[in-house]
Amino acid sequence: MILGVDIGGTNTDVVLLKNEDFEVIGTFKTREFDLSKIDVDYEAIGIGIAVWFKKGKPVGAPNLERIPKIETDKPRIVENDAKCFAYYSAKVTGKNNVLSLTVGTGIGTGIVLGGKLYKGDGLAGELGHSYVGGRRKCKCGGYGHLECYFGGWAIKDVKEKLENEAIYDTKGFKLFCIAIANAIMLLNPEIVTFGGRIGGRLNEQVISEEVSKLIPEVFKPEFRVIKDDYAVAKGSALLAKDLLKV
């Protein structure tokens, strides 16, 4: 029994992994979340959070006001939320080489290569903070990053734009597709998955058509939107499960 926790800016999701199945424990307000009040028995805990980790140490959290304390005496793993999402994407799609993007308040990236999470020196990915042009100020302190055009904090009337599909006509969406195309040429993933409050509501067909215009046909991966609000929590539990095996 492994607990999976997704700590977001507003809400915290908790799931329990029992053998191969997930049970949703609940969604809590992050500022009120108290792990000691979760009344379930577990052997290990995985925590996904929108924090940059380098060599296991938090080194930044551009879109999180504060990092809550999680106190437990059980084995635990704490990992960037988009990396947890990528790991879950690999398991749920059965693919070994996966590029994942989460679009919510910010844009997260996760990479799975050969079935393993690829982290580089800890921060690998982060397409949201790759330079796409201009001098717009980013939450991370940089300029002209993809997030400045396509992060939830940067898109005006995002809900409406998703509903009437105007989002696909924005400069931000074009830049998003260019960043994905460049990442595909670097990594040659079998599949690109999308998640998050905005990313989980995008149309994978539209993304596929737009990105395909930018890359040679032979590089074209599958594109899939993972419509599961608990994907990060589930991915963190799966990472913790692998930690126990070692």
Ligand SMILES: [Zn+2]
């Ligand atoms: Zn940035």
